[in-house]
Amino acid sequence: MEWLIQILNSVQxxxxxxxxxxxxxxxxxxxxxxxxxxxxxxxxxxxxxxxxAELTGSLWTAxxxxxxxAFALGLVLEILLISRLYRRDHLYQVLLTFGLILVFEEMRxxxxxxDVHGVAIPALLDASLPLTENLxxxxxxxxxxxxxxxxxxxxxFTIQKTRLGMMVRAGASNAExxxxxxxxxxxxxxxxxxxxxxxxxxxxxxxxxVSSVFPGMGNQVLIICFVIVxxxxxxxxxxxxxxxxxxxxxxxxxxVLLPELAGVAVYLLMAIVLLFRPAGLYGRP
Amino acid sequence: xxxxxxxxxxxxxxxxxxxxxxxxILALAIFPAIAEKFYLQLITKIMILSIFALSLDLLVGYAxxxxxxxxxxxxxxAYALALAAPASDAxxxxxxxxxxxxxxxxxxxxxxxxVIRTAGVYFIMVTxxxxxxxxxxxxxxxxxxxxxxxxxxxxxxxxIGSIDLAQDLHFYYLVLAVLAGVFIFLGIILRSPFxxxxxxxxxxxxxxxxxxxxxxxxxLAAFVLAGTLAGLAGYLAAAKEGYVNPELLAWHQSGMVLxxxxxxxxxxxxxAVIGAFSYVLLQEWFSNLTKHWQLLMGSFIVxxxxxxxxxxxxxxxxxxxxxxxxxSSDDVEP
Numbered sequence: 195m196e197w198l199i200q201i202l203n204s205v206q207x208x209x210x211x212x213x214x215x216x217x218x219x220x221x222x223x224x225x226x227x228x229x230x231x232x233x234x235x236x237x238x239x240x241x242x243x244x245x246x247a248e249l250t251g252s253l254w255t256a257x258x259x260x261x262x263x264a265f266a267l268g269l270v271l272e273i274l275l276i277s278r279l280y281r282r283d284h285l286y287q288v289l290l291t292f293g294l295i296l297v298f299e300e301m302r303x304x305x306x307x308x309d310v311h312g313v314a315i316p317a318l319l320d321a322s323l324p325l326t327e328n329l330x331x332x333x334x335x336x337x338x339x340x341x342x343x344x345x346x347x348x349x350x351f352t353i354q355k356t357r358l359g360m361m362v363r364a365g366a367s368n369a370e371x372x373x374x375x376x377x378x379x380x381x382x383x384x385x386x387x388x389x390x391x392x393x394x395x396x397x398x399x400x401x402x403x404v405s406s407v408f409p410g411m412g413n414q415v416l417i418i419c420f421v422i423v424x425x426x427x428x429x430x431x432x433x434x435x436x437x438x439x440x441x442x443x444x445x446x447x448x449x450v451l452l453p454e455l456a457g458v459a460v461y462l463l464m465a466i467v468l469l470f471r472p473a474g475l476y477g478r479p
Numbered sequence: 480x481x482x483x484x485x486x487x488x489x490x491x492x493x494x495x496x497x498x499x500x501x502x503x504i505l506a507l508a509i510f511p512a513i514a515e516k517f518y519l520q521l522i523t524k525i526m527i528l529s530i531f532a533l534s535l536d537l538l539v540g541y542a543x544x545x546x547x548x549x550x551x552x553x554x555x556x557a558y559a560l561a562l563a564a565p566a567s568d569a570x571x572x573x574x575x576x577x578x579x580x581x582x583x584x585x586x587x588x589x590x591x592x593x594v595i596r597t598a599g600v601y602f603i604m605v606t607x608x609x610x611x612x613x614x615x616x617x618x619x620x621x622x623x624x625x626x627x628x629x630x631x632x633x634x635x636x637x638x639i640g641s642i643d644l645a646q647d648l649h650f651y652y653l654v655l656a657v658l659a660g661v662f663i664f665l666g667i668i669l670r671s672p673f674x675x676x677x678x679x680x681x682x683x684x685x686x687x688x689x690x691x692x693x694x695x696x697x698x699l700a701a702f703v704l705a706g707t708l709a710g711l712a713g714y715l716a717a718a719k720e721g722y723v724n725p726e727l728l729a730w731h732q733s734g735m736v737l738x739x740x741x742x743x744x745x746x747x748x749x750x751a752v753i754g755a756f757s758y759v760l761l762q763e764w765f766s767n768l769t770k771h772w773q774l775l776m777g778s779f780i781v782x783x784x785x786x787x788x789x790x791x792x793x794x795x796x797x798x799x800x801x802x803x804x805x806x807s808s809d810d811v812e813p
Contacts, residue, residue: 293780
């Protein structure tokens with residue numbers, strides 16, 4: 195039964211990571227931009243959950259508000275800054291988004307401070323499922339997994355089955371041709387970026403009650419998400435999902451079995467994958 | 480992508496570079512005579528970071544490999560000194576330095592071997608991830624004090640005459656000598672067939688391969704050499720501060736050195752040094768202005784990327800080019 199709990203935790207952690215990593219891999223796959231500030235959006239989400247829940251009294255009202263704010267932030271950033279990076283070397287993308295991290299972290303420090311905070315689990319989900327006499331599993335974690343699964347399915351459906359998704363895929367394979375066919379690729383790009391931001395912010399918001407809210411959380415997630423994108427193959431959503439779950443398991447079980455080396459375990463996994471598949475599991479070499 | 484076209488080096492411009500180099504070294508050599516202790520230490524720190532930036536320039540500016548994990552080599556050498564130093568005596572520089580450099584070189588070799596076929600954005604992510612692995616290794620295990628770090632109680636001793644590196648002035652001149660040495664060494668390397676081949680690989684790897692150059696081996700050599708030189712900077716940093724912690728390997732450090740390079744302009748050795756100086760002085764200035772200096776630094780970086788595509792050195796170069804083209808006729812490309 196102990197194992198069941200760890201397995202459920204792995205799945206929950208992996209799916210949560212997928213929400214952040216999917217945005218990262220889409221933004222790279224479609225616009226060719228490597229976005230270091232993506233982890234910051236996760237951090238912003240967690241702090242938004244904290245401040246908005248305090249302001250409005252409940253996480254339920256904070257969630258939709260946060261998503262709207264995130265989407266707006268994404269649009270503004272894309273139009274003002276990110277869109278200027280599309281034709282430039284990765285080096286400059288790395289630098290500009292690195293500068294953004296510094297800005298976001300310091301803004302957070304000025305507005306909310308550097309303290310560690312907690313966010314209460316909403317009353318509706320604040321319960322535990324009994325597994326055995328003395329082991330139980332929190333309902334909220336199951337809720338996270340379920341929400342992430344629904345979002346993953348929605349993402350798949352939107353990209354594969356809708357007209358909008360078709361334009362996005364067309365734009366990814368040949369932006370100029372798509373533009374020539376009369377599709378406003380500028381808007382597609384802004385939309386994809388804003389959606390990626392919203393996903394990361396949302397992930398940070400729903401994760402806030404289970405992981406506390408702390409200053410360095412964005413960078414931690416960012417680097418894990420890079421590992422996921424590298425393992426899954428850049429631009430591949432399917433790869434990102436599989437790699438997220440893999441990382442979820444390796445990290446969770448690493449912490450249980452080899453606590454000293456848990457931090458290193460995920461990178462070892464990446465090294466092994468790279469040895470056999472240099473372009474990741476589903477990447478085009 | 481678009482590689483800024485650099486004017487061809489003629490013997491005349493070669494002579495100008497040498498003059499600037501001599502002038503720079505002289506200025507730095509005279510500096511302690513007029514400086515207070517604080518500025519002596521500040522310039523020592525900047526010169527160490529210049530070595531670090533120079534090592535990255537070899538990789539990014541000349542071999543075209545954008546690494547976001549360069550701090551790993553810097554930090555590993557620093558840790559090597561801290562771990563090899565005896566508890567109370569001064570560590571012998573001639574024993575600990577080769578050890579530290581070897582540690583950096585081995586880590587660079589292993590990482591490069593694992594990512595041998597990756598390029599471009601993959602390379603950025605993978606170098607970042609492996610550097611982070613090294614970071615967590617030192618952060619999580621008790622081998623070297625974990626997240627608290629460890630002290631290097633005494634500065635290494637040079638065992639030559641009456642030179643005492645514990646004195647900041649002597650240490651300053653050591654660092655200056657090393658910086659000048661690295662600069663000249665890289666200058667020679669880059670003019671050698673090896674350096675020319677690297678620049679060829681950056682410009683067009685396929686063509687170089689078609690010409691029969693084993694490009695992977697060249698890039699491996701460049702990566703290990705850059706890692707080793709970063710280790711040299713890390714060793715000096717640990718000796719200067721007398722303290723080593725995982726932050727030395729953190730990715731902020733990698734981002735910072737990349738920023739220095741862009742600021743100064745990559746692909747010119749002077750650019751790396753100018754970048755290190757301007758970055759640290761800027762940081763000093765910002766942190767004197769406000770406690771939230773990262774906000775200013777971050778905004779500055781964003782603006783620099785948008786308006787200074789080729790760094791400060793590029794700015795100077797284009798001003799010089801424009802002046803020359805308006806002075807002479809029309810054959811110089813702006």
